[in-house]
Amino acid sequence: MTVDTLRFATAGSVDDGKSTLVGRLLHDSKSVLTDQLEAVEHASRNRGQDAPDLALLTDGLRAEREQGITIDVAYRYFATPRRRFILADTPGHVQYTRNMVTGASTAELTIILVDARNGVVEQTRRHAAVAALLQVPWVVLAVNKMDLVDYEQQRFEEIVEDFAGHAAELGLPGFTPVPVSALVGDNVVERSAHMDWYEGPALLEFLETVPVGTEAADAPARFPVQYVIRDGEVRYYAGQLASGSLRVGDRVTVHPSGETTEITGIDVLGTAQQVAYAPQSISVRLADERDVSRGDMITAGASPTLTRTITANACHLADRPLRIGDRVLVRHTTRTVRAIVKDLAGAAELTTNDLARITLHTADPLTLDDYTTCRRTGAFILIDPADGATLTAGMAVVDSAG
Incomplete structure (x- = not known):
């Protein structure tokens, strides 16, 4: 039997328990090496904690461990008998939204985490917007910390309804809600006895069975x-x-x-x-x-568009701003061409994490597909020709009539 691979990303606001969820997923699927678990148990005891802090399995940078937050994208590889997984664990802080763009750009599924006590917050909406912008085929809304709201079905349904309204506005094709408690392990790998009102799959069960490679x-x-x-x-x-x-x-x-x-x-x-x-x-x-x-x-098959004028949705990644008139390099698949920034949707410049519609004019034609048709050939990055730094991620919007 051929075992396929699912690439997925996680996103969530600060303190929603994302690192704990990922740690629980790795731990309960028996994807943690003995020495790794022993190191986490030792570090947890030094902090005065009786149970191992599973968040330490994913927060790899020293600054992450000291501050208790996720800063950089961490890639984790694990497998079950049914499927292999490549996980991009992305930060929750608003200033690291660009890291979510990086992690989710190649993902076929995104898990957006919500604290059951706080519900949908601004960063939840931002993460949903990024998922919609990147056309991630599958989205899971993981409502975490259900143990802290007494596993109430009504609270879960309120959050799902709220998120559904935003998803419809953003054009998300759909999402799968799952109530979980990462700390306890409810509905992460095994279905929870605390929520017998929930009839859907546990998180890992869904990850193992969602279709992959269809796009x-x-x-x-x-x-x-x-x-x-x-x-x-x-x-x-x-x-x-x-x-x-x-x-x-x-x-x-x-x-x-x-x-x-x-x-x-x-x-x-x-x-x-x-x-x-x-x-x-x-x-x-x-x-x-x-x-x-x-x-x-x-x-x-259907012909791509050969053009020197590119219209695209974009997320600015660099600390330096992007301005109208800037000369950049466009890297699209294996081709790199010179270009100039013609328009930024009325803005004078884009700063870090800004999302906007941009227009570029290239020196040589590019063979583009609309990003919604093919993510690989509809995506590109802008590069600073002076030092090779990555500036902006772009998702082409191609007029099929043109």
Whole structure:
């Protein structure tokens, strides 16, 4: 049986118990090494705590442990017999919202944590907005600390109703609410006897069964060329298939030249195959001699948009502001081009964590998809040409009629 992988991210406001939830998930799924657990138990005893503080399993930076907060994105890898998981544990503080953007940008699911006592707060709405902006396919609303509200069904339903209103305004396609107590372990790995009124799955059960990989598989075929391999007179074009599938015999288009040709061979891990699926790393051979190099894109199915004017939703990540007239580099898949910032939705500049609609004009055309159609080929970053620093994350908005 093939075991697939789910990439997911966690988000929550300060003191909602996110680190404890992640620690409980790792602990109760038996994904914690003995020496790690012993170190946590020792640190907890030194703090005068009888039970191990599971939040210490995830707060890896010294500043995080000292302040009791999450600052940076921490990636955790664990597995159950049913599925492998890559978890991006993201910060809750408003000044670290950009870190959530980083962690959730490649996630297929986001867990948004809410304290049952406080309900939906401003940072909850911000995290929901980021999830909507990034088009994360699945969202879980984990209502935590249910033990501190006596496991009341009414309180849970009030929070779900409140969040649903914001989700509808943001355009979130839907979400799955789960009442939990990370401290006690209710509905994290095992279903809770304290909430017999809840008929849904425990959190881990949902994570193990949610569909994965459907977005990339259903999208048109997009193959950004990363490297050209020459073997005598034969050329192989290598890279990662960003979306869709490619088959031997498919008619494809090479962008930005617009030339068409046919696939005559596909290699996956050095083995010839008739078909490849995203996100496999592959090399392909073409029927005709074409001028194909790194940064070009081979496509099949619905055509992408070739443009020098980019409109996008964006989150500014850097400490330095982004201003109209700034000259930047746009890195899109394997292609990097020069660009100038033309508009910031009426604002003079963007500062750290700002979300806005931006317009860019590039020196050379880019092959873009709308971000809602294909996240991989609709996403890009802006880079400072002076020092290579990442400035802004962008999600392209492409007018299909244009």
